[in-house]
Amino acid sequence: MSGSPLQFFFDFSSPYGYLAAQKIDALAAQHGRTVDWRPMLLGVVFKQTGGAPLTEVPVKGPYSKHDFARSARFHGIEFRMPPVFPIPAQAPARIVLWAKQGNAAGAAQVAKALYRAYFVDGLDISQPDVAAEVAGRAGFDAAAARAAVDDPAIKDALRREVEAAIAAGVFGSPFVIVDGEPFWGMDRFDQLERWLARGPF
């Protein structure tokens, strides 16, 4: 492996974040990179940037719902619009930060399981018990995951992560920073891929 890791910022309520999560590890690996999975809270970020959940924007909202599903089909990814949407993502984000301690691969593994539980199985992963159960099924200690959601140290860690995302200029999900270069949206994966293959352009 060479080159710095891809900084992959995502919110668990973001359909495009979910789609990107299915592709990012393979894309990085193809170019000898690893991925740093960095959950954040778009609701907090939006307070800085004036953003709003796509589905709540007039006219753009209905288009977005159509585009989520069409984009999933285009990329060959299973997707169902969750019955509860959007959700506050504190619980799953904290579980990822907990799983990440000393185990970068664990963060990716539990994050993918949580995303799938939400965007395929329709589970409300904003509920700590639900999120912990999903972590348990993914091979983690469910009771420890559940405790992590209320752990002050983990809560602090998430606050610091959200602040770090804002400081890094993150304003949406997914958002990838590599070699200091920002790429917003899964629709910039084509440009991200060129960057990884050939460097700055």
Added chain:
Amino acid sequence: MSGSPLQFFFDFSSPYGYLAAQKIDALAAQHGRTVDWRPMLLGVVFKQTGGAPLTEVPVKGPYSKHDFARSARFHGIEFRMPPVFPIPAQAPARIVLWAKQGNAAGAAQVAKALYRAYFVDGLDISQPDVAAEVAGRAGFDAAAARAAVDDPAIKDALRREVEAAIAAGVFGSPFVIVDGEPFWGMDRFDQLERWLARGPF
């Protein structure tokens, strides 16, 4: 040629609209389609949808300027951020509607010339005299183009076009509708291409 034309909605102040304008005719032709070039006014559309010029959104603004230029390089398209930005696009939009009367190819030709004058040469095409001169250099009657900007019938035509765009669900630029299917942004040209090649997915 078979199949209905691509409805290509664009605003002259839109960098991504300019980039899309360099690709849309060839993309359509590859799939036996034509393009209906439909200038509209994003400022009026934004009043319906609560949108705002990208460059004026906090945090997203600086990223967007970086992304305009990077996207142009990625697609191999000449681009310079214009000194005056954004601009009200009434004058160039009216000239396109004037050129379009009985001449669909004329609309594309003058629209590309106007876009290039703005996003390559940095001319302020919101000025009627400037826009008319650009039309003149593109092979149109400059005096007639200048008169069209103040022609009440052409003004009415643009108002109707903007209303039609809003009624069709357009909320950004570029925006393509084909066979009733909406595609927002040049970053959906990959999905648009699949639609043209294989039909609904």
